Amino acid sequence: MKSSTIRALDPCLVCGDKAIGFNFGVLSCMACKAFFRRNAVKLGTYDFICPKDGDCSITHTYRRLCNCCRLAKCFRVGMQKDLILTEAAKEARRQTVAQNRQKREQETKTKCLDLISTSKIEHLSYYQSSYLSQSDQILLENIYNAYESTCMVVKNSQHPDFPSRKHTQLFEYLNEYSSIHKVLIEYFKIIPEFNSLCMYDKICLIRNQFGVIININEAIIHPGITTNLVVSLSNVYGVHITNRLLKSIERIIPFTHDPIVLKLLLIIVTFCSGNYRNRGDNDMDQICNDTLSVFFAQNIYVELLWKYVLSRSSTEFDVVKFFDKLVQFLLYLLDVHLLVDGYINNQIHDIEQMAPLMQSMWPKPTNDESNFMNDMDTEQY
Known part of the structure; x- marks a missing residue:
């Protein structure tokens, strides 16, 4: 079919x-x-x-x-x-659809809770100490608190919903996200391993994982699918890309029930030194200068995620299954954003009207890094 x-x-x-x-x-x-x-x-x-x-x-x-x-x-x-349904039949069908949706959401949540039971970050001290050392627990608490004090605070005060309206233009949609992305950069600067990198490497990491970072970050601060989002994506990208993006959001939902997993994943993905973008600039083959530091930093958080999931699972086999699903999701996400990048590359008029930070994600070969560096150096937004 x-x-x-x-x-x-x-x-x-x-x-x-x-x-x-x-x-x-x-x-x-x-x-x-x-x-x-x-x-x-x-x-x-x-x-x-x-x-x-x-x-x-x-x-x-x-x-x-x-x-x-x-x-x-x-x-x-x-x-x-x-x-052709009568009005009564339509209403009955709507109720059935709503009930089925609620049932699916509950089943998804239950499956996730079977693997990783939801609890507040304050309860970290009760995790199996044989897997998480005291320094691990402190690092997890720092990650949680740093994200909450930057991204979540700004979300609650300035961006309770995204998108806030139904967009019809690509540049308008990404321009609204621009201020959210600035705060995310501020959060990354709190991470010692990221902040110790040279400016060029920071730019490479943020730019090369742009689309994937958006998906994961939005799943944390704006979970679920809203009417404004569906209409905006359809207007901006068309049916095929919208279906793929919505599918990626559905696939990340099981991971949103835990207070730490996606926050760790966000850091891990950011420390990918390779370039998985599909842009038209001449720097596609360039990677970070200090790839060894990036690799070591990523290993720290991959190992921390492994120990964190292990501390909340019954067996090591459950952890392996969890990571298998996580890797499958990331591969799907990378494939989706290769498609998105290819589409945006051809929207020259929209790129020219983007906010400076968003525009710098699709740099022209002759452009300098001034827009991006200004945002990276800004202390407050």
């Missing part, structure tokens, strides 16, 4: 426009779906009369010229009137 993203590119069997899926039993576009729902129920109470000979051409261009022939073609290609 074809996926919904592939079906969206197939032609409507009624008028030939791009279909959105199967409606009333037939692959059709949004316009013909609405037309059939509105007019099929009128049969017997309304006379549909063709102004010509009853054989009008029904195409994307001329479909509105004759309702009689259009409705006849709807039935001819197989649309079924009995599949």
Whole structure:
């Protein structure tokens, strides 16, 4: 069976426009779906009369010229009137969908809790001491508190929702995120291993993991999927990329029930010295100058995440399963953002209207690093 993203590119069997899926039993576009729902129920109470000979051409261009022939073609290609829901049936269906969604969310949460039970960070002292040393616990508390005092404080005071409205332009969407990203950079500067790197390496790390960092950070401060997000992504990226991005958000949800995992993952991903972006600049093959320091820093937090998960799991096998799922998710996320980068590369007009920090994520070969360095050096935003 074809996926919904592939079906969206197939032609409507009624008028030939791009279909959105199967409606009333037939692959059709949004316009013909609405037309059939509105007019099929009128049969017997309304006379549909063709102004010509009853054989009008029904195409994307001329479909509105004759309702009689259009409705006849709807039935001819197989649309079924009995599949049109009454208002009572619609309400019952909405309630069923809501109940199923709630059930799925509860099952997802339960599965996650079977592996890592949710608790407050203040309870770290009760974890199995054989896995987490006192210095490990202090480091975990510092990570938690540093994130809460920067990203979460600004989120609560300035960005309770993101996006705050339904965007129609790419540059507007990323410009709203720009101030959130500035605060995230401020958080990274609190991490000793990051702050000790040279400016060039800091820029490389933030820039090279940009898309993945956004996904993980947003899952922490703005978990879930809102109407504003779905509409904005659809307007900005189109159906295919939006479906992939929404899928990545769904796949990260099981990890959001723990107060530490994603905060550690955010640091681990940032300390990836390789460049996994899909940009059009000439510096794609450049990596960090001090790759050894970056590698050692990443190892510190990978080992800490392992011990943290182990301290909250029944067996080592559970930890292996957890990391397997985590790696699969990261690989999926990298693939999605290669697709996003490739799309944004071609939106030159939008890039030119982005805020300086966002624009610096897609640098031109001749650009200097002034915009990025200004943000990296700023103490307050």
